[in-house]
Amino acid sequence: MFSFFVTESNIFARFSYDAKIIELNGQIDHYRNKTIEDKQKLEELQSDKDRIEKFARENYLMKKENEDVFILE
Numbered sequence: 605m606f607s608f609f610v611t612e613s614n615i616f617a618r619f620s621y622d623a624k625i626i627e628l629n630g631q632i633d634h635y636r637n638k639t640i641e642d643k644q645k646l647e648e649l650q651s652d653k654d655r656i657e658k659f660a661r662e663n664y665l666m667k668k669e670n671e672d673v674f675i676l677e
Contacts, residue, residue: 648655660666667673 649659665673665675
């Protein structure tokens with residue numbers, strides 16, 4: 605003889621946990637992909653001086669002494 609009890613709170617909690625697990629797995633995938641992209645960018649920056657200069661100019665708005673920088677938004 606088996607007894608099986610189902611309450612609404614357990615079912616709703618289970619669906620809530622499943623949704624949270626799916627969300628967190630999505631975040632894990634996102635950050636794994638982001639880590640791979642960042643490692644590739646880091647390798648490129650470490651291997652090429654011109655890429656370092658391009659990165660600094662684009663991200664930190666660095667410029668040479670005889671240049672003017674215009675920011676368009």
